[in-house]
Amino acid sequence: MRLTRASGLGLGVAMLWFSLLVLIPLAAVVATAAAGGWDGFWQAVTNEQTAAAIRLTVGTALLVTVVNVVMGTLIAWVLVRDRFPGQRALEVLIDVPFALPTIVAGLVLLSLYGPDSPLGVDIANTRAAVFLAFLFVTLPFVVRTVQPVLAELDREVEEAAASLGASRLTTFRRIILPALAPAIAAGAALSFARGVSEYGSLVLLSGNLPRRTEVTSVRILSSIENDNLDNAAAVATVLLAVSFAVIVALDVIQRRVGRRG
Amino acid sequence: MASRRPRTRGRGRWVARAVVTAYLVLLVAWPLWLVAQHTFDGGLENLRGILDDPDVAHALRLTVGVAIVSVVLNTVFGVGISLLIVRYRFPGRRLLNALLDVPLSVSPIVVGLALVLVYGGRSGWFGPGLEDAGLQVIFATPGIVLATTFVALPLVIREVVPVLEEIGTEQEQAAQSLGATAGQTFRRITLPAIKWGVTYGVVLSLARSLGEFGAVKVVSGNVLGQTRTATLVVEEKYLNFDQGGAYATAFLLALVAVACIVVVSIIRPKEEPR
Structure with missing residues (x-):
C-alpha cells in the first residue's frame, strides 16, 4: 500500500520519536568522536589500557560465539527432535538470561563460581569470569534462531538420504547443516554483538582489573566518570561499528533466506 | 550396519x-x-530488611513506574511502526527495518553516553535548552525513562512484525470494502489477530525494562532515594558488603524475570493452531 495522509502523519511522528530517542543520540556519539579528529580518535583507541580491553572483549566474544554455535545447535536439536520429561523446564531456562537483569546475572554466577562456590571453583576476578558471563548472557541467541528452522525442516529428505545409504554423519553434513547454516550464522552474529556490548554481568564478577579483566564497556564508563566524554565517544564508536557490522550481516543473511521483508 | x-x-x-x-x-x-x-538463609529476614528500607522501597517504586511508562511508549510505537513497515511501501523502509534492531546490539554504556551527549544539562546538544525550559533529563527521571525505552525498543516490533506478515491483508481489505473505517478495521480485525504477539512483546519489554542496569547507571546519577533504581540497589548493597540485601533485591528481580518467561512460555503454544 502507498502511504495515505493519516499513515504518512503516523510515520512522521514515529520517525521523530525514533530520531530523538535513538538516531540523534547515536549520531552524537560518532560526531563527538569525529570532532577530536583522526589523531585524537586513534590515540584514544590505541591507548594501551583501552586496546587491551578491546582485545579482551572481541577475543572473548569470538570464543563464546564458537561455543554457542556448537552448544546452541545441540540444544536446539535436543529441544526439537527429542521428547523427555522436564523439557519444558529446559525451554524456560534458555530464556532466563534474556530476561534476567544483567547485574543479577553477575550475582547469580558469582554464587556458583565465586569465593563461596559449593563446587570449589572460584574464578571471580579472572578472565574465565568474563568468558562465563558472556556465555551466560548470549545463551538464548543461537538456540532461538535455530529452533524454528529445525522444527520446520522436512524429515522426509533426511529419511530419503538415509534410505539411499547415506550415513548419519553424511545426512547431517549434506542435508541438515546447509539448511540450518543461515539460522546458525544469524544466531552467531547476535551472540557476538551481545557479548561485545556486555557490561552489567561483569560488574560484580570480573573485578574490572585494568589490562586483565576490564572490558570495553567498562573503559567507556570510566572515561564518562572522569568527565572525558571525547575519549568515551571515540571508544564507543568502535563498539557502534561492531554493532553496525552485525546488523548489516544479519540483513544480508535474512535477505538471502528471504524471511523478514 | x-x-x-x-x-x-x-x-x-x-x-x-x-x-x-x-x-x-x-x-x-x-x-x-x-x-x-x-x-532465605536467615528465614525471611533479608527480604523483610529490604522491604522495610525506605530507600529500597523508593527504588522499587521508581523501577516499576519507569518500566510501565517505557512499556506503554514502546507498545504504542512498536505496534504503529510494525503496521507501517509491513503494510506500507515507502522509500527507506528497508533501512528503517534494519535500524529498528540497533538498540538490541548497542552496549548499555554506549546508550547512556549517547543520551548524555544529547540531553546532558551542561554540554549536551539539546540539554541546556531543555534545562532553560525547566526540564532536566539527565540525572533525573526522564533520563531513566529514555534509557529504559531505548534498550527495550525492538522487542514489541520483533514479535508483531512476523504475525502481521503472516495474517496478510485479505480480511482487512474485506472489512474496508464493506465500509469499515480505518479505526474499525484496526480494532475489529487487526488487533485481535496480533494480540498474542503484542502480549509477548509487552511481557518481554517489561522484563527488560525492570532489569536495565548499565544505561540507567550512566544517565541516572544514582542518587539515593531519588534516581536509584532496583538494579543499582543490588550493586550498591553488594559493594557495601550487605550481601543479604543484595541477594534479596536480586531475588525479587529474578522472580519477576522468571515469571515473565513462564507467562510467555505458557501462552505461546496457544497461538500455533491458528
Missing part, C-alpha cells in the same frame, strides 16, 4: 540429553537456585 543404527542413535540421544541438561543446569539453573537459597 543397519541393525546397529538404532542402538547408536539411542545412545547418542541419551548423551545429547545429558550434555544439554548438564550445561543448562551448571550455567543457569544451579546458580539461580543458589541466589534463592542465599536470600
Whole structure:
C-alpha cells in the first residue's frame, strides 16, 4: 500500500520519536568522536589500557560465539527432535538470561563460581569470569534462531538420504547443516554483538582489573566518570561499528533466506 | 550396519540429553537456585530488611513506574511502526527495518553516553535548552525513562512484525470494502489477530525494562532515594558488603524475570493452531 495522509502523519511522528530517542543520540556519539579528529580518535583507541580491553572483549566474544554455535545447535536439536520429561523446564531456562537483569546475572554466577562456590571453583576476578558471563548472557541467541528452522525442516529428505545409504554423519553434513547454516550464522552474529556490548554481568564478577579483566564497556564508563566524554565517544564508536557490522550481516543473511521483508 | 543404527542413535540421544541438561543446569539453573537459597538463609529476614528500607522501597517504586511508562511508549510505537513497515511501501523502509534492531546490539554504556551527549544539562546538544525550559533529563527521571525505552525498543516490533506478515491483508481489505473505517478495521480485525504477539512483546519489554542496569547507571546519577533504581540497589548493597540485601533485591528481580518467561512460555503454544 502507498502511504495515505493519516499513515504518512503516523510515520512522521514515529520517525521523530525514533530520531530523538535513538538516531540523534547515536549520531552524537560518532560526531563527538569525529570532532577530536583522526589523531585524537586513534590515540584514544590505541591507548594501551583501552586496546587491551578491546582485545579482551572481541577475543572473548569470538570464543563464546564458537561455543554457542556448537552448544546452541545441540540444544536446539535436543529441544526439537527429542521428547523427555522436564523439557519444558529446559525451554524456560534458555530464556532466563534474556530476561534476567544483567547485574543479577553477575550475582547469580558469582554464587556458583565465586569465593563461596559449593563446587570449589572460584574464578571471580579472572578472565574465565568474563568468558562465563558472556556465555551466560548470549545463551538464548543461537538456540532461538535455530529452533524454528529445525522444527520446520522436512524429515522426509533426511529419511530419503538415509534410505539411499547415506550415513548419519553424511545426512547431517549434506542435508541438515546447509539448511540450518543461515539460522546458525544469524544466531552467531547476535551472540557476538551481545557479548561485545556486555557490561552489567561483569560488574560484580570480573573485578574490572585494568589490562586483565576490564572490558570495553567498562573503559567507556570510566572515561564518562572522569568527565572525558571525547575519549568515551571515540571508544564507543568502535563498539557502534561492531554493532553496525552485525546488523548489516544479519540483513544480508535474512535477505538471502528471504524471511523478514 | 543397519541393525546397529538404532542402538547408536539411542545412545547418542541419551548423551545429547545429558550434555544439554548438564550445561543448562551448571550455567543457569544451579546458580539461580543458589541466589534463592542465599536470600532465605536467615528465614525471611533479608527480604523483610529490604522491604522495610525506605530507600529500597523508593527504588522499587521508581523501577516499576519507569518500566510501565517505557512499556506503554514502546507498545504504542512498536505496534504503529510494525503496521507501517509491513503494510506500507515507502522509500527507506528497508533501512528503517534494519535500524529498528540497533538498540538490541548497542552496549548499555554506549546508550547512556549517547543520551548524555544529547540531553546532558551542561554540554549536551539539546540539554541546556531543555534545562532553560525547566526540564532536566539527565540525572533525573526522564533520563531513566529514555534509557529504559531505548534498550527495550525492538522487542514489541520483533514479535508483531512476523504475525502481521503472516495474517496478510485479505480480511482487512474485506472489512474496508464493506465500509469499515480505518479505526474499525484496526480494532475489529487487526488487533485481535496480533494480540498474542503484542502480549509477548509487552511481557518481554517489561522484563527488560525492570532489569536495565548499565544505561540507567550512566544517565541516572544514582542518587539515593531519588534516581536509584532496583538494579543499582543490588550493586550498591553488594559493594557495601550487605550481601543479604543484595541477594534479596536480586531475588525479587529474578522472580519477576522468571515469571515473565513462564507467562510467555505458557501462552505461546496457544497461538500455533491458528
